[in-house]
Amino acid sequence: MKSVTEEAANQPSHQLQAEAGKTNLILKTPKGTRDFSPKQMAIREEIFGTIISCFKRHGAVTIDTPVFELRDLLLDGHWEESKLVYDLKDQGGEMLSLRYDLTVPFARYLAMNKITNFKRYHIAKVYRRDNPSISKGRYREFYQCDFDIAGQYDPMIPDAECLKIMHEILSALQCGEFLIKINDRRILKGIFDTCGVSDARFEAACSSLDKLGKMSWEEVKTEMVHERGILPEAAEIIGHYVQLSGGERLIHQLCQDPKLSKSQQAVEGLEEMKLLFEYLTLFGVRDQVSLDLSLARGLDYYSGVIYEAVLLRQPNGHCKEHPPVDSVAGGGRYDGLVATFDPKGQKVPCVGVSIGVERLFSVIEQKLEMSKEKIRMKETQVLVATAQRNFLTERMKLINALWGAGIKAEMSYKKNPKLLNQLQYCEETGIPLVVIIGQQEMNDGVVKLRDVATRKEIDIPKENFIEEIKKRLEK
Amino acid sequence: MKSVTEEAANQPSHQLQAEAGKTNLILKTPKGTRDFSPKQMAIREEIFGTIISCFKRHGAVTIDTPVFELRDLLLDGHWEESKLVYDLKDQGGEMLSLRYDLTVPFARYLAMNKITNFKRYHIAKVYRRDNPSISKGRYREFYQCDFDIAGQYDPMIPDAECLKIMHEILSALQCGEFLIKINDRRILKGIFDTCGVSDARFEAACSSLDKLGKMSWEEVKTEMVHERGILPEAAEIIGHYVQLSGGERLIHQLCQDPKLSKSQQAVEGLEEMKLLFEYLTLFGVRDQVSLDLSLARGLDYYSGVIYEAVLLRQPNGHCKEHPPVDSVAGGGRYDGLVATFDPKGQKVPCVGVSIGVERLFSVIEQKLEMSKEKIRMKETQVLVATAQRNFLTERMKLINALWGAGIKAEMSYKKNPKLLNQLQYCEETGIPLVVIIGQQEMNDGVVKLRDVATRKEIDIPKENFIEEIKKRLEK
Numbered sequence: 001m002k003s004v005t006e007e008a009a010n011q012p013s014h015q016l017q018a019e020a021g022k023t024n025l026i027l028k029t030p031k032g033t034r035d036f037s038p039k040q041m042a043i044r045e046e047i048f049g050t051i052i053s054c055f056k057r058h059g060a061v062t063i064d065t066p067v068f069e070l071r072d073l074l075l076d077g078h079w080e081e082s083k084l085v086y087d088l089k090d091q092g093g094e095m096l097s098l099r100y101d102l103t104v105p106f107a108r109y110l111a112m113n114k115i116t117n118f119k120r121y122h123i124a125k126v127y128r129r130d131n132p133s134i135s136k137g138r139y140r141e142f143y144q145c146d147f148d149i150a151g152q153y154d155p156m157i158p159d160a161e162c163l164k165i166m167h168e169i170l171s172a173l174q175c176g177e178f179l180i181k182i183n184d185r186r187i188l189k190g191i192f193d194t195c196g197v198s199d200a201r202f203e204a205a206c207s208s209l210d211k212l213g214k215m216s217w218e219e220v221k222t223e224m225v226h227e228r229g230i231l232p233e234a235a236e237i238i239g240h241y242v243q244l245s246g247g248e249r250l251i252h253q254l255c256q257d258p259k260l261s262k263s264q265q266a267v268e269g270l271e272e273m274k275l276l277f278e279y280l281t282l283f284g285v286r287d288q289v290s291l292d293l294s295l296a297r298g299l300d301y302y303s304g305v306i307y308e309a310v311l312l313r314q315p316n317g318h319c320k321e322h323p324p325v326d327s328v329a330g331g332g333r334y335d336g337l338v339a340t341f342d343p344k345g346q347k348v349p350c351v352g353v354s355i356g357v358e359r360l361f362s363v364i365e366q367k368l369e370m371s372k373e374k375i376r377m378k379e380t381q382v383l384v385a386t387a388q389r390n391f392l393t394e395r396m397k398l399i400n401a402l403w404g405a406g407i408k409a410e411m412s413y414k415k416n417p418k419l420l421n422q423l424q425y426c427e428e429t430g431i432p433l434v435v436i437i438g439q440q441e442m443n444d445g446v447v448k449l450r451d452v453a454t455r456k457e458i459d460i461p462k463e464n465f466i467e468e469i470k471k472r473l474e475k
Numbered sequence: 476m477k478s479v480t481e482e483a484a485n486q487p488s489h490q491l492q493a494e495a496g497k498t499n500l501i502l503k504t505p506k507g508t509r510d511f512s513p514k515q516m517a518i519r520e521e522i523f524g525t526i527i528s529c530f531k532r533h534g535a536v537t538i539d540t541p542v543f544e545l546r547d548l549l550l551d552g553h554w555e556e557s558k559l560v561y562d563l564k565d566q567g568g569e570m571l572s573l574r575y576d577l578t579v580p581f582a583r584y585l586a587m588n589k590i591t592n593f594k595r596y597h598i599a600k601v602y603r604r605d606n607p608s609i610s611k612g613r614y615r616e617f618y619q620c621d622f623d624i625a626g627q628y629d630p631m632i633p634d635a636e637c638l639k640i641m642h643e644i645l646s647a648l649q650c651g652e653f654l655i656k657i658n659d660r661r662i663l664k665g666i667f668d669t670c671g672v673s674d675a676r677f678e679a680a681c682s683s684l685d686k687l688g689k690m691s692w693e694e695v696k697t698e699m700v701h702e703r704g705i706l707p708e709a710a711e712i713i714g715h716y717v718q719l720s721g722g723e724r725l726i727h728q729l730c731q732d733p734k735l736s737k738s739q740q741a742v743e744g745l746e747e748m749k750l751l752f753e754y755l756t757l758f759g760v761r762d763q764v765s766l767d768l769s770l771a772r773g774l775d776y777y778s779g780v781i782y783e784a785v786l787l788r789q790p791n792g793h794c795k796e797h798p799p800v801d802s803v804a805g806g807g808r809y810d811g812l813v814a815t816f817d818p819k820g821q822k823v824p825c826v827g828v829s830i831g832v833e834r835l836f837s838v839i840e841q842k843l844e845m846s847k848e849k850i851r852m853k854e855t856q857v858l859v860a861t862a863q864r865n866f867l868t869e870r871m872k873l874i875n876a877l878w879g880a881g882i883k884a885e886m887s888y889k890k891n892p893k894l895l896n897q898l899q900y901c902e903e904t905g906i907p908l909v910v911i912i913g914q915q916e917m918n919d920g921v922v923k924l925r926d927v928a929t930r931k932e933i934d935i936p937k938e939n940f941i942e943e944i945k946k947r948l949e950k
Contacts, residue, residue: 025548027587027816029541030571035584038536038595045537057878059855059885061513062520066504066616067542067600073500089562091604096505109510112502120513125542129566141541153888157867161888168878282871284879341502380534392632396757403532403643404759410534413628413636 032132032140038377043365044357048123050172051145051355055121058165060147062121065105071095073108076340084128098127102146103301103334103352110150111341116348117151136326137359148352150338155272159305159333160279162353166309166329167285169355175363177312178328180285181245181292184273184305185332187254188296190266191241194259195234204228209242209296217243242294248277250291269304276305297332305351306332311363328363329355376430381473383431384411385422388438392416398435398447398465405466407473426452433469507607507615513852518840519832523598525647526620526830530596533640535622538595540580542602546570548583551815559603573602577621578776578809578827585625586816591823592626611801612834623827625813630747634780634808635754637828641784641804642760644830650838652787653803655760656720656767659748659780660807662729663771665741666716669734670709679703684717684771692718717769723752725766744779751780772807779808780826786838803838804830851905856948858906859886860897863913867891873910873922873940880941882948901927908944 029035036044055062068088074097075082086098099105102122110118123145132140147165149158163180170178188209192202208223215223217239224230224238244250251274260266273291280286297306308330331353338348368375384399395411402409410431412422419436426434436448436457446459449468460468504510511519530537543563549572550557561573574580577597585593598620607615622640624633638655645653663684667677683698690698692714699705699713719725726749735741748766755761772781784804806828813823843850859874870886877884885906887897894911901909911923911932921934924943935943 025551025816026545027548027583027818028545030543030545030569033541033543035541035587036539037588038538041537041539044539056854057881057883059853059883061852062516063513064511064516064519066508066510068505068508068616070501070503070505073502076500087564087566089564091562094505108502112510113512141543149888151888154890157888157890160871164875164878279871282868283875341500343502377536378534379531393757396635396754400639400758403639406532408532408534413624413626413632415629415632 030140032130034139039375040361040365042375042377043368044361047173047357047361047364048145051169051357052121052123054165054168054172055145055147057168058119058147058161060119060121062123063106063109064122064124065099065102065109067125067127068096068098069105069108071097073341074099074104084130086127086129100128101126101299102144102354103148103299103337106146106148106352107334107337107348107350108341110338110348110350111346115150116346119147119149121145121147137362139358142358145355145357146352147354148350150348150350152349156276156279156305159351160276160283162331162351163276163280163289163307164283164285166307166331166353166355167283167288170309170329173360173364175311175328175360175367178288178309179312180289180307180309181295182273182276182289182305182307183292183295184269185297185302186265186269186304187260187273187293190260190263190269191238191293193263193265195230195237197230197234197238201229203300205230205238206296207298209238209294210298212242212294212296245290245292245294247286247289247291248274251277272305297330301334301337302332303335304333306330307353326359327356328359329353374430378429380408380410380429380431382407382409382433382435382469383422383426384409384435384437385419386417386437387419389416391437394437394442398437401466402435402469405470407466407469423450423452433472435465435469505615507605509614514850515836515840517850517852518843519836522648522832522836522839523620526644526832527596527598529640529643529647530620530622532643533594533622533636535594535596538581538584538597539599540574540577540584540597542600543571543573544580544583546572548816549574549579559605561602561604575603576601576774577619577829578623578774578812581621581623581827582809582812582823582825583816585813585823585825586821590625591821594622594624596620596622612837614833617833620830620832621827622829623825625823625825627824631751631754631780634826635751635758637806637826638751638755638764638782639758639760641782641806641828641830642758642763645784645804648835648839650786650803650835650842653763653784654787655764655782655784656770657748657751657764657780657782658767658770659744660772660777661740661744661779662735662748662768665735665738665744666713666768668738668740670705670712672705672709672713676704678775680705680713681771682773684713684769685773687717687769687771720765720767720769722761722764722766723749726752747780772805776809776812777807778810781805781807782828801834802831803834804828849905853904855883855885855904855906857882857884857908857910857944858897858901859884859910859912860894861892861912862894864891866912869912869917873912876941877910877944880945882941882944898925898927908947910940910944 071087075085085100088096102124106122123143125141126144127141129140130138132138147162149162166180188206189202192205197205205224205228208220208228212220221235221239224235225232251270254260255270277286280289295306295308297308308327311326311328333351335347335349338350339345382402384395386395392415399409399411423434432452434450434452436450441447444459445462447462447465448457449460450457546562550560560575563571577599581597598618600616601619602616604615605613607613622637641655663681664677667680672680680699680703683695683703687695696710696714699710700707726745729735730745752761755764770781770783772783782805783802786801786803808826810822810824813825814820857877859870861870867890874884874886898909907927909925909927911925916922919934920937922937922940923932924935925932
């Protein structure tokens, strides 16, 4: 176990030795977590806004669930990597853990409320005690943006919509070119069956396969043979298949494959894959999609089609030297998960997509940084200012009228602020209009209206200054 | 320690005995927490929208902080009731706790980033292992909506804005009449000083006083005398003061009070209270505000003005029999908190307001329930439907065009859905328009457009069906 001080030593940028009172407080956020500044929040809110409007365009409602769940419900066979789950301390009462995704709570919600069809999105934080990597945008606390369709429907129709949504969001966020890799757990199962890998070893083998991209095939093969109990000859054949990728022609070729075509599961998966490609063509997203037999997805609960989107180029135009490994969205079909929560084991077929917003955020943040584009953090429209002493009461009356009219307005909290400081504040924060009040204006029954960009000032009668300002803001 | 089963027995409504596999899973959310359904989320999002637009109108930016903090940072003298804090299990590494409010993380953020003036809002979940009471809207996981102003300014100007914000939000949410009780820790300190209560006993006495409303004065007095070490004579005098409430006249009267006027702190508090009432009059919120000497607020970090809003009537018009106890918003000034985090102890004066959105939500939810008003959970504008078999491809092409034009559209995920079911879905979910495609329409190069409310149907040419639909939706 590392001490708090050792841990902190890994995060030099967030660190500050505080000696408040007698204790040595280390002023930092917990390992693998971070604060978001107003500027970052402005960027994030725009990203979330884009994602939510896409989810709504596809008719989804939203739900919320608690950040922690009963530990037994969360872990009971749903996730292999339970060592990555944050547990709460036993303080008497129930044993709780922080959710590690939004899919398991969704399945619990469906089973608990006996819901058999549902289209919902859920945007919330999840928690994994993973090894954080700031450069890769991998944190211990991070947002997921999930869209799922539950219900018994005809093959690949909801699945195609999930892929369409993934495509719409990645296009709208303008993070550069992307590729959506697709596979089907049933095709993988067929391949492994063909090679004589037992059912018991299938999940473990998938979780090795999932590392392809981060590791070379040789390394993955070694892990399969030495840690997952796969015979070297079998690994050889698996290796042949999982290096294949393509489109309709590959599907056709696999359907003809003498070994694979004997696996009923593989045939089912391939037939539906053919259908899926047709639907994706109708939805106009076919070009960014590729069947990739190496795609495995780490989670146990997937039962059919699976997919993952990767960025091909950074938005600044530089093609990366190494093959793309940055997964920015993923998902798939999980027809058995809800049944594990249901007393009677009733099945509710589900398919969903999860947008990895943290990785996208860091790409967009970098892009904005390079473009030097100025980001407004606040929406204030008017500053109520004065150049003279003793105009606090008047400023308060004016700002109160502005707020009453729904206009976003601020004023200095000092009794006698300097005009220069007030105008500088407008420049810095992007406030477009200033209302200035002073003795001359009081005498004339007017307020001075200053346009921050042009520096032009005009007097307007106090009686209708709200209407005047509204007119200008509408432009 | 209660077993999981015992705990669950207290929540019969959320409970379902599941026997998935071999284990007896109890299908519920953790004690004191809940899920929110799409209907509840629709109501909540409107409430959050109202609150956020008020915060933005007053020029606030937003930040985010992690849901957990280093335990030492969170607890180091900041909260008396540390037994109510959720701790995370020691899994190696740092000792962490879930935040119990947004104020302490805000102060930590300011100190860590050396920020000395800042106006931010933060809407997020906080956690308290309190005794949950569903009927009172008291949960263990709940949202807080905080607005705070940090910086060295002239007295009571930011404080008045916080109260103005509280007033604007409670008015906008239409939860019925409300009263904002105001007091000042310095006035309370003066009263306790006058009665010879030592500094050491002041915080504890405040925390007893905070129970007034939930307990009678006699009970509070007993607690003060027997548990907080206050002399009976002192308690008697305290009792005289804390039962006073009023406005400018009471302030004037207290300024003349022979005992209180000897306390420098009380005089300072009273002078600024006078100023605050002037500002609140200018902001047009004076009528809903009352100086109430019994108001203490439970948290240690308050150093000046404190306030709390209570609902006077339920929005259905029934005046409640008992005096109001439902606090729906609160806050105050805490000038010393940031310094406790700062290595050099630098002071950053702060004042803020926190909206208790859970209580407001349950009032609004009840009000809507009674009004039988229908709440739309989704925003879908068009359903793409068919009355005939084998029109999936056509439906997919049409819906793809609608999505491409930014129109919110859905279609059935069945290959050959029944028209009646499709129309019923529109009625249930409030979708106003249906695009219907069939053989006749195909032959004629049109689509049928049905208005769900009027049941009128017209054919429109397929070339410009998007424009036609847009025109209708704009109405």
